[in-house]
Amino acid sequence: MAYWLMKSEPEELSISQLATLGTARWDGVRNYQARNFIRAMRPADAFFFYHSSCPQPGVAGIGRIVGEPYADPSALDLQSPYHDPKATPQNNPWSAIDVAHGQTFAEVIPLARLKAQPALEAFALVRKGSRLSVMPVTPQEWAVICGLAG
Template identity: 70%
Template sequence: MAYWLMKSEPYELSIEGLGRLGETRWDGVRNYQARNFLRAMSVGDTFFFYHSSCPQPGIAGIARITRAAYPDPTALDPESPYHDPKATAEKNPWSAVDVAHVQTLPKVLELGWLKQQAALAELPLVQKGSRLSVMPVTPEQWAAIVALS
């Protein structure tokens, strides 16, 4: 099993929203490196659900992968904000995964606080210039964050 961190704007999908839905598709990733991380995920992998681009960015919960990567249908939908006019049914460069809610944290672990934790110094999230929406988390980093939460 691998560990990940995936970011979403709460207005798009929040950990509370995922809790209400139970399970949904994680789509709209339009960065090749982040897409490659989606493609590396396996059913059963878990991830920290990170709220981004909001007043209180941080880790808000935990979720799990329930379906491995498949072609992202939003790339083909002209009505979607994630539409890619170059994508076709035969050649869709983008991927999605299905995810399920595991746990909503009682308190968001804010980015500023995470940056102060020595055990997380190598976590890509706290590295200067790291803006990926999907990133790996080592087992040691995972354990440290779970212990801190």
Template identity: 60%
Template sequence: MPYWLMKSEPDELSILDLKRLGRARWDGVRNYQARNFLRSMQVGELFFFYHSSCPQPGIAGIARIASATYPDPTALDPASHYFDAKASAEKNPWSALDVEFVEAFPNVIGLPRLRASTALAELALVQRGSRLSVMPVDAEQWAAVLSLR
């Protein structure tokens, strides 16, 4: 089973928000490669929940894919900052899916600590210039991150 890492700004959706809600929609992905990764996810697959654009960026916990992808409704909502004027109900290039809470880590595993791990040297997250919000994580990388908890 593939593993994933997905980034969210904690003021939009944090791991603790997801814990409180139990399940939430993951939307707003506006990069085609990240969207394609999203579309390849299967119900039941696990991902690291990464807090980005915040004082302490890092992996905050684990969540699970809870639904197949569907058209991202935020692309059609003019009030959303994810609105895409080129999208329509008939032709929406963006996807969303539902996720569910699994675990919040006692402490966020910060980006400097992730970068310092030689076992994670090939993880896209720690590569310079990599800004994808959705990315695959292989089994060895998954285990390496879990060992840092």
């Protein structure tokens, strides 16, 4: 099993919305490195659900990967904000994956608290200039963040 961190703006998809839905499609990723991370995901992998671009950015809970990666249909949808005019049904460079709710933390772990942890100094999320919406998490980083969540 691998560990990941996946960012979403709460108005797009929040941890509470995922809890209500049970499962959802994670789509709209338009960065090749983040896309490659999605393509590396497998069922039963776990991820931290990170709320971004909001008043309190931080880790809001845990989700699980529930399927194999597949071509992102939002790239072909003319009405989607993630539409890619270069994508075709035969050549869609973007990937999506289905996820499920695992756990909602009692409180969001703020980015500032993550940055204050010496054990997380190498974690891509806390490094200056790292803006990927999907990134791997080491088992050690996973344990530290789970410890912060209680």
